[in-house]
Amino acid sequence: MINGNQFLSTLWSDIEHIHAAVLAHPFITGLSDGTLPRAAFRHFITQDAHYLRDYARVLALCATKAHHDADVTMFAAHSANAVAAEQELHASLLAELGTSATAAAAEPITPTTVAYTSYLLASAYRGSYAEAVGAVLPCYWLYARVGAHLRSAGSPDPLYARWIDAYADPAFQSVTDQVLAATARLAEESSPAEHALIRKHNHTAGRHEYLFWDAAWRLEQWPV
Numbered sequence: 092m093i094n095g096n097q098f099l100s101t102l103w104s105d106i107e108h109i110h111a112a113v114l115a116h117p118f119i120t121g122l123s124d125g126t127l128p129r130a131a132f133r134h135f136i137t138q139d140a141h142y143l144r145d146y147a148r149v150l151a152l153c154a155t156k157a158h159h160d161a162d163v164t165m166f167a168a169h170s171a172n173a174v175a176a177e178q179e180l181h182a183s184l185l186a187e188l189g190t191s192a193t194a195a196a197a198e199p200i201t202p203t204t205v206a207y208t209s210y211l212l213a214s215a216y217r218g219s220y221a222e223a224v225g226a227v228l229p230c231y232w233l234y235a236r237v238g239a240h241l242r243s244a245g246s247p248d249p250l251y252a253r254w255i256d257a258y259a260d261p262a263f264q265s266v267t268d269q270v271l272a273a274t275a276r277l278a279e280e281s282s283p284a285e286h287a288l289i290r291k292h293n294h295t296a297g298r299h300e301y302l303f304w305d306a307a308w309r310l311e312q313w314p315v
């Protein structure tokens with residue numbers, strides 16, 4: 092049997108370079124020093140609102156596939172409450188950006204968002220519980236780490252500061268810790284083949300997370 096916490100260290104070392112690239116990305120440094128163009132932030136929040144609708148479904152699939160009652164409850168609660176909290180944040184940020192959640196929902200889903208949500212849905216529908224968990228792990232982990240990093244720096248822009256506060260919040264850090272604990276336990280109960288799948292999905296989802304920031308920075312649209 093492997094040690095769950097050691098496995099978490101391996102998973103983190105697999106995505107540490109992605110985390111470093113995200114922190115150095117002009118979208119994130121711009122949130123922190125206030126220079127991020129409003130258009131890029133608005134693009135990000137609009138696409139993230141699209142993302143969250145499918146993410147809630149993916150978390151519900153994690154709940155369905157979980158091996159223990161406590162994990163069923165945890166993912167079902169995150170699907171219902173954690174995502175709703177983010178949706179509320181987005182609705183109020185969109186209002187301050189001069190638009191609305193309804194208007195944002197009518198905007199096109201751009202290529203990177205389609206790629207990421209399709210990947211998450213396919214992994215969670217078709218894969219084992221271990222695969223589904225591997226795919227959602229960076230969604231929690233990278234946001235919690237980015238939030239914690241940005242909180243120490245803060246932002247002179249009150250809108251960006253509100254976004255940072257939501258992810259640096261102990262409530263978001265705590266749901267992340269719950270999923271990390273569930274992943275450690277799962278690893279201890281899983282085969283080497285499943286460990287390899289968790290690592291593969293953690294890495295791929297981490298790469299999609301980087302692309303998601305980058306697409307907003309580029310104001311990505313469908314070229315044709």
Ligand SMILES: Cc1ncc(CO)c(N)n1
Pocket residue numbers: 139142177229230231234300303
């Ligand atoms: C793309 C993305 N990943 C993770 C989170 C955190 O739930 C989010 N809101 N958006």
